[in-house]
Structures are given as structure tokens and as C-alpha cells.
Amino acid sequence: MTFKTMAATLRIGLYVIAASGLPALAAAQGVPDVNGPIPANLPPGTDLTHNYPQLSSEPTDNLSSRGYIEEEFFFQGAATSYATPALADGVVVSTGHPYKSRIIIRRPADPSKFNGVVLVEWVNVTSGYNLDVHWQASREYLTRHGYAYVGVSAQRVGVQQAPYGLTVWSPPRYGTLDVTDGGTITDDSLSYDIFSQAGRAIRSHPELLGGLKPRILIAVGASQSASRLTPYYNSIQPLHRIYDGFLLHVGGGPFRTDISAKLLRINTEREIVAGQASIRQPDSNIFRSWEIAGASHVDYWYMTYRQALVARDGLAPFNYQCDKEPLSHVNNKYLLNAGYDQLVHWILRNRPPAVAQPIVVTSVSPTVIPRDANGLVFGGIRLATVEVPTATNDGVNGSTGFCNLYGSHTPFPDSKIQQLYPNHQRYVAAVTEVTLKNLRARFILSEDAAEIIDTAEDSPIGTNVPRPVP
Secondary structure: OOHHHHHHHHHHHHHHHHHHOHHHHHHHHOOOEEEOOOOOOOOOOOOOOOOOOOOOOOOOOOHHHHOEEEEEEEEEEEEEEEEOOOOOOOEEEEEEEEEEEEEEEEEEOOHHHOOOEEEEEEOEOOOOOOEOHHHHHHHHHHHHOOOEEEEEOOOHHHHHOOOOOHHHHOHHHHOOOEOOOOOOOOOOOOHHHHHHHHHHHHHHOHHHHOOOOOOEEEEEEEOHHHHHHHHHHHHHHHHHOOOOEEEEEOOOOOOOOOOOOEEEEEEEHHHHHOOHHHHOOOOOOOEEEEEEOOOOOOOHHHHHHHHHHHHHOOOOOOOOOEOOOEOOOOOOHHHHHHHHHHHHHHHHHOOOOOOOOOEOOOEEOOEEOOEOOOOOEOEOEOOHHHHOOOEEEEOOOOEOOOHHHHOEEEEOOHHHHHHHOOOHHHHHHHHHHHHHHHHHOOOOOHHHHHHHHHHHHHOOOOOOOOOOOO
């Protein structure tokens, strides 16, 4: 019997065992009721009442052409309020608080295309709406490789705070949602149990995934959501044991070292600039940390895609009035894609992710980061954008709004480009060499390596043709 056959038999057996005890499981562990899929009146962007899923991928991504289905469900139950002491098990504050929230699901339509892995994202609410960062950044990789995705709205801001919280953004669709027990619990202390119950619902309600049988659930979250998943990992995971692994992006920590669930954290240069160097932890048999040189908290490529959805749904616009040209062009998705792939292997086959050199820091209080003549940091995971530079990309910026998260991109003068890369072949060869090195080190996947090299080949660098303005 092959490993694949054994794994399939095992996960089907576990699923049958779990399903056979659903009533007892629901009573003992707080499995919520689910309702849906909730239909949309009109396609996104055409309905002024917003009676469709906030930040829906349809029709922007044309998921059906990728063999995917997007559906939204409501789930409800009674949640426990937890205190989360630092690096210790959670403490029950009170129980029995009614709640109702939503999950958005994207899954393969064909069960044979499902890889058995469900990413469960604690959606980010820093901007006041329900931002599915991990899906938006890695949607192409996730759909190519058959992942199922579940976005969970667990916090008051994303569900009920004006003007972009769900209940205000679309009262006809979301008006009955409430994660505050009628306004009596407003500190998000219910959010941890709500996130756990979303995971239980995925395992216990087969209709949520159209009958797909999950093998493992991986909790993911970016920025503020990574910060929320830190106490979840430290305080709630040891109690509930819902998730098989964790991938935190741009934030989070420090973490306990006595929890069995594997955890990969992927930071950019910006988090190190902002002080993450002071809470670095050594790699271990349950923890890995990657740091991306030259990268910003949110990058140019991700924000370009996000901007169209935000405009369509009438959500808070971006302010790019920063001290320097905003948004690093280092593409964070390449490291995220490799991170999912390696975390799955770590969980299922006990093959740890690659070990990465950290970004060089000469002082942590205050944080001091040395830079080369091009303004680039030393160390870290170095994609071709940094190692074969045509601009200074970094995690530093300032002025209004979220500029400190955007980093910056300062193109080199054409004269410097010509000096560095006197012909196109030299530039492409340099990009290829660095990219293949990163591929061998397991920091990028082969499909992304091909994309990086193809982009270099299609670029005008070294041709004496002026570069297009992004």
C-alpha cells in the first residue's frame, strides 16, 4: 500500500469516526449550527445593498474556470470568554455567550482535486473590514494545488463596527450577526472560542466543504490576525487542539515551546525594523522563522490586486501619500507559497521546513539594521529582486496612514542599470542563478521559480529600452 493510499484510508476512517459521534461531540465540545450557503441577490459590485459576500473573489478571479466554488455560511452557538495569560493556558472567564458569525469557503468543485488540506484564516480587520490576506496573496497557488480555504470572521470590528463591519456594510445580508453577546462582551474575548468552533464546524459539518474530507486544518493569519493567533496558539490550542499547524505572516510571537502543533512564521523586513528582532526565537522541532529581505508588510503586487476589490465593495480607500514611493516590489507570495507546502510536509511527514538566515541586526534596542551601498539589508531570504537589484526595496517608510506598513521602492537611475547589467543576457543569467539557488534551498517552489525567470526574460533590463512605470 502506498503512502498516498494509506493516508487516504486513514483520513477517511478518522472522518467516519468523527461523523458517527456528531451529537455527542457537539454537546461536549461546542460544535456550532451552520446555515447556508447564503445566496447572493446579484453579482458583486452590481448590488447597492451589498447582498453578497464581502470581498468575494467572484467574478474577479473567475473561480469556476479554476474548478473552484465560493460559498458563504453563517455559524452560531454559545461561546466561552477566555483570558489569555502570556505563554500559559487560557483561563475561562465566563460561558454560554450566544454568537452568530460568518465563514467564506473556497474549495475544489471536483473532490478528486482536493489535496486534503484546509487553510483556516483568521481574517484581518485592521482596515475595518474582513480582509482575507492569505487567500488574496496566494490564491493562484492554492487553486493550482487543490487546497480548501475558510475565512473566519471572529472579531467585533469586522462583524459589527461601522462603517465597514458586516452588519453595517450590508444589513439585509448580515444584520443578524453578533459576536458581542448583545454588546455585553466587546473586548473580543469570545473570538478565540469562535475561531475554535469554526474549526470544529469544518470537521463536523461535511456540507460546508461540499462533502470533502479534510485531512488537516492549518490556522493562518497576517498582521493583526497573527497577533491574535499568538495568544490562540499559546493559550487556546493546548485546550482545544483544533488545528494541526499554524502559519503566521508579518507578526506574532513570542510562542510557547511545549506545544505539539507545528508553527511557521514568515516576517518581512518591516517587522524586523519595527522591533521583531527583540523577540526572535531559535528554530526547533516545532518552530521555524523566515525573514524576507527587502520586503514590506504589504507589497506592491498584493496591494494592486486588493485595491480593485476594495473599490468594488466601497471599502476604505488607500492613502499612498508617503515620504518615499510606497510598496516594496519584493513579492511575498513566493515565500508564503513555499511555506504552505513545507508546513504540510512537516505535519504529515515530519520533514521540517528549510532553515533561513535572519536579517542582520546590530542592535535590538533600539533596532539598528546595517545596509549596503544600495540601501539593502544583509541576510534574510534574498529573492532575485534584492540579490539582483534594479531598485532599492525595503521595509521603511513614513508619513500618514499605513505608510509605515508599505515599505518603499526607489528605482535605480537608468545609467546605474546599464552599468550593472550591460546586456539583457547578463541580467537574466543573474536572476536565474539566484532563483535556482533559492529553489534548491526550498524557499520558493518550482512553478514560482519559473515565473520569476520568465518575468526577467520579458523585462527590458539590459536592452537599453526604458523601463515601463508600474
